[in-house]
Amino acid sequence: MASPIDSIQFKHGPKIKNRFFLAPLTNQQSLEDGTLSEDEYKWLTMRAQGGFGMTMTCASHVQEIGKGFPGQLGIWSDSHIEGLTRLADGIKQADSVAIVQLHHAGLRTTKEIVGDTPVTAFDHAESGARGLTNSEVKKLIEDFITGAKRAEKAGFDGVELHGAHSYILCNFLSAEINQREDEYGGSFENRGRILSEIIDGIKSACHREFILGVRLSAEKFGMRTADSVETARKLMNDDVIDFLDMSLWDVFKVAEDEQFAGQSLLSLFTDLERKNVQLGVAGKIRTPQDAEAAMNAGVDWVMLGRAAMLECDFPNKYVNDRNFKPVEMPVPSSYLAAQGLSDKFQVYVRGRWPEFFAD
Ligand SMILES: Cc1cc2nc3c(=O)[nH]c(=O)nc-3n(C[C@H](O)[C@H](O)[C@H](O)COP(=O)(O)O)c2cc1C
Numbered sequence: 001m002a003s004p005i006d007s008i009q010f011k012h013g014p015k016i017k018n019r020f021f022l023a024p025l026t027n028q029q030s031l032e033d034g035t036l037s038e039d040e041y042k043w044l045t046m047r048a049q050g051g052f053g054m055t056m057t058c059a060s061h062v063q064e065i066g067k068g069f070p071g072q073l074g075i076w077s078d079s080h081i082e083g084l085t086r087l088a089d090g091i092k093q094a095d096s097v098a099i100v101q102l103h104h105a106g107l108r109t110t111k112e113i114v115g116d117t118p119v120t121a122f123d124h125a126e127s128g129a130r131g132l133t134n135s136e137v138k139k140l141i142e143d144f145i146t147g148a149k150r151a152e153k154a155g156f157d158g159v160e161l162h163g164a165h166s167y168i169l170c171n172f173l174s175a176e177i178n179q180r181e182d183e184y185g186g187s188f189e190n191r192g193r194i195l196s197e198i199i200d201g202i203k204s205a206c207h208r209e210f211i212l213g214v215r216l217s218a219e220k221f222g223m224r225t226a227d228s229v230e231t232a233r234k235l236m237n238d239d240v241i242d243f244l245d246m247s248l249w250d251v252f253k254v255a256e257d258e259q260f261a262g263q264s265l266l267s268l269f270t271d272l273e274r275k276n277v278q279l280g281v282a283g284k285i286r287t288p289q290d291a292e293a294a295m296n297a298g299v300d301w302v303m304l305g306r307a308a309m310l311e312c313d314f315p316n317k318y319v320n321d322r323n324f325k326p327v328e329m330p331v332p333s334s335y336l337a338a339q340g341l342s343d344k345f346q347v348y349v350r351g352r353w354p355e356f357f358a359d
Helices: 038-049 078-093 134-153 168-173 191-207 225-238 288-296 304-312 314-320 332-337 343-352
Strands: 018-022 054-059 097-103 159-161 211-217 243-247 278-282 299-304
Touching: 018 304, 018 314, 038 054, 038 343, 054 168, 078 097, 078 134, 078 314, 097 134, 134 159, 134 191, 159 191, 159 299, 159 343, 168 225, 211 225, 225 243, 225 278, 288 299, 299 304, 332 343
Parallel strands: 018 054, 018 299, 054 097, 097 159, 159 211, 211 243, 243 278, 278 299
Antiparallel strands: none
16 A cells, blocks of 8 residues: 555656645635635645645636635636736645646525526525526536636646535536436436536646546535446546545545445445546545555545644655644634634634634
């Protein structure tokens, strides 16, 4: 089994110095028009300097109506390219591979945030989101591809498509939500068509060495586990992407779906034939031992979210001492500020993850 500090080479792109990747983390630190702020730059470059082999941005929306959060980083306009260029430069100067997570919030946004009725794969009574027309789906595909081209122009090494957490691509994959009757809905094949067309489009629009990854949820968020497994199997079997990022929220958990009762959720994915696609995982990897256990369970790389919020230099600490003891929650807000979490980010974290805070 590989160690988290072994280097890794995807099919495309530069060699990555280790297998600790920064998880995409929404931090609400961008300017309201989606351009990069000093706070967002500082937060991410601190992680690149802290030794992460790959530094991924937060979810960055490819259409204005796909904005899911105030202060979200945008990639829906050419006006974002200047800030993104500075960000890619800063990350790469620290010898970290720079990736943008491409996102559209779909039904997980509000009229207050986007100034219009939210849109998704199919009319959704609970959220009030409306289903996209066929030509709007084609425009969405084009805009994901344009987002990737902007990331490329800004100097990023690649992009990850956010297909998880009940955002728009996940809504398309979901049998529960996507009841469309055109070629983008209904059967498993039709529900996955949007993802395939975006992948094909990015591969032909961007340079050969541009890295392409996909993030999926494995359960909940409207996803049947069997559909997630089949989607993962198809992506790896078609060998069309460089990496697959499974967002499990707890890498050591047991599958909840009755069909897979008693089985480790992670094993459903590590057991698949990968061809040349490298598989990684995120969820409750808090300590060096957790990272090693996940690697030993058969993934190619690990992603840290909350552990990286608490410790910007987790990988560097691991390089110096494989048994270092990470800081434990709760911590004072001054500690988080010193780790590059501005007031805006802390307000967001406090609302959803109050366990971070000792004060
Ligand atoms: C503050 C915060 C923001 C997040 N933002 C995103 C995001 O923008 N995109 C995404 O795919 N996942 C997002 N996630 C999920 C993380 O990427 C990660 O999968 C999850 O936190 C589990 O990993 P962890 O236990 O190491 O934190 C977020 C999680 C947190 C805590």
